[in-house]
Amino acid sequence: MIADKIQYFENIKSEAQLEFLQAQNHCSLCGSALILEHEFDASKEWIWEKAHCPECQIRNRNRGYQLH
C-alpha cells in the first residue's frame, strides 16, 4: 500500500527507499497513514516529531531532534 503522502517525495528511485518511506509514514500495526506533528520546545533548541495512528489510536513516534 502506498499512501498519497509518499508521492510528495520526488526522489524515490529504489525499492529500499520506498520501503523506508513506507515504514516511516505508516502504522506498523495496521498500515494506516500516520498523522505527523512537529513542534518546538520552549527553548527553540529542539524540535519534536510525533506520529500517531488514527485507526489504532496509539502514538507511534515521539522523537526529539536538537537544532544546531
Ligand SMILES: [Zn+2]
Ligand atoms: Zn494503526
